[in-house]
Amino acid sequence: MSDDGTALFLTSEEVADLADPADYVAAVREGYRERGHGAPAEPRTTLFSDEPAGMLTGYMAMLPETGAMGGYTYAAGFGERDASFVLPLFDADSGEPLAVFDGASLNPYKTGATGAVGVDALARRSVADLALFGSGSQARGQLLATTAVRDLDRVEVYSPTAEHRESFAAEMNDRLDPTVAAVASPAAAVEGADVVITATNASEPVFDGDLLEPGTHVTAMGQYHPEKREVDSTTVARSTYVPDLRARVEQDAGAFLLAREEGAVGDDHVHAELGEVVTGAAVGRANHEEITLFDSGGTGIETVAAAHMLYERAREEGLGREIEFTPASVAME
Template identity: 70%
Template sequence: MTDTLFLTSSDVADLATPAEYVDAVREGYRQRGNGAPAQPRSKFFREDPQGMLTTYAAVLPETGAMGGYMYSSGFGAVDAWFMTPLFDAESGAPLALLDGASMNPHKTGAAGAVAVDALARDDADTLAVIGSGAQARGQLHATATVRDFTDVRVYSPTPESRESFAADFDESLEASVRPVDSSTAALSGADVVITATRASEPVFDGDDLEPGTHVTAMGQYSPDKRELDAKTVANATYVPDLRERATFDAGSFIQALEEGAIDEDHVHAELGEVVAGNAPGRTSDDEITVFDSGGTGIETVAAAYLLYERAKAEGRGQTIEFAPASEALTGN
């Protein structure tokens, strides 16, 4: 038998700060840039009742951990459940099983922040956020740790949502955070743009992007979802989390490809290649850059291992037992 740590969502909710998530995820992407294995998500659908099962995984050999996410959504419950198995990368033994719900916006936000740090101008101080849900909040919490923003504008179609979002962050950030009534108003003068929506159509016009802007788009991990128009993708140095994702489920890239605005060679590099120094990031102040974040096992494993180590040190969670196959299959 092997003792494995089980951590509930509440066990891990306050174990790490946004900056610590960012550091862990940056290290994970550095390893990916030097060859650590990772694959895009797999999705399985059911029509009646409507639902989806999603999985993805990564191995971070220098961290010493591997694992990923498995989550379901729908199936008549109109909800989702996140499970994160974490294994030792050397022995293969199960280290932990985490309820990954509370971790989700933090680790995804950290991936966006790593991209902003690698691709946005060093002097970026004005941020536009399109979206006001949990993922948008995670992006802002993390991104605020890598640049000194003074002005943050948030737009979402529901006035109450954007006003509540702005009020919450205006109290917690040094920056001025205010709601605006259009994506155009949000983008005016913005150095960094974050889109965190469930949109199937572009959420802003590419003509509204000013030279030198960085865009992190994290809500487009399906061929039929599209936060960015073809002009934005075509005019940008395009960096996905995983190169393979660009033509697999990166909706904005796929639809720009279908429109003839780009070809498959438009992918500049993976984020990990930029973080590891194996590919250039931004090369000029006027360059538009895009990070296409669909979610990977890289940030999941990096964040889960951080939380596992912290939980062990603080004595959180409970121990469950797993039987190795040699015992379970033979009864010995």
């Protein structure tokens, strides 16, 4: 809380233009650096409802050097068939609340930044061609953030609906320096790609892992369910496999779990967490021929890192509405 005992409530609209993709990438990279040095973080917990169909999800992280802790809680589905995100942010020293975010608008940016940190840590330094699967807000966030860490020449976009991929390509082609083009098949996207990013809601693999050329980096970020996956067992088996959190692998990393179930990989196939690669505790890419895979299911690390960056900028800009929290020592007298 501020000196007068208040925290900030920040709306999606207020934080929407406070930072660009490079700012998110810098904040999230710092968050994973702290994780690599032992900052606490836990994978998501999800509760499911059958009637009405929906889920309630939450995850947390503490970033002591950043000075913040908190997480994300969101409800999706249910009667409205929509999603709502709430993000509480606390001071890591005092434990007092700093802010509460209406957290929907920052989601694609902090998630995209995580993918970009993975690309920066694992992809070759010189890459030219990106294959992007997906044409929604998460795909947009991944692409914008990736262009902040690599100078691309060309992006091939594939999604099953031609109208969606073509409109996405047209929008991004106007915004970015690399040529962005829609392609008609997964194979056309993967052919010649230096980096492949999947940002879909698919339950089954979206491309054939045999098509990956030596040296390719893959980021899979659209699935976090033990029985669903965007990449196949071949992709997992051919790759140096790096998840965001080791604890998440056994919980909801469907790509890894299903590859292991099929006998393509064993327990020892997990190379390192992203934070360990960021700090240098583990080698990311050993050579130019290696295929690398970053499995990004979402954690509180990027959430807290991005939210704290936005909170500080909001305070500088005088944004947000002050709200009061009563300490438990007072409320429970």
